[in-house]
Amino acid sequence: MLNEFWATASTAYKALVFSAMGLIAVGIILNIVANTSQNQGLAMASLAVIGAGLVLHVVGLIYRGQQIRKGYKK
Structure with a gap:
């Protein structure tokens, strides 16, 4: 599973x-x-756009972590 992330x-x-x-x-x-x-x-606006991208990245990490945890429970 880790090789096919x-x-x-x-x-x-x-x-x-x-x-x-x-x-x-x-x-x-x-x-x-x-x-x-x-x-x-x-x-200043560009910093807000970069910040939004970083927030989306963290949301993606959390989402993927939840998917992996659900996969282990099966």
């Missing part, structure tokens, strides 16, 4: 992971643009 993951988990990675990537790009153009408001 991604193959055995549910679609919901994969969606959470890709959404989190996407938000973090968009936030980093926004941060780079904001800092090169010296736009303070956009820089």
Whole structure:
């Protein structure tokens, strides 16, 4: 089971992971643009987007952990 971690993951988990990675990537790009153009408001907004991505990542970890625990109980 551990060797096939991604193959055995549910679609919901994969969606959470890709959404989190996407938000973090968009936030980093926004941060780079904001800092090169010296736009303070956009820089703060980019931190919120990165934070949302990190929260989604943690939610994905919790969701996957619950799936694994349910699998052990069967």
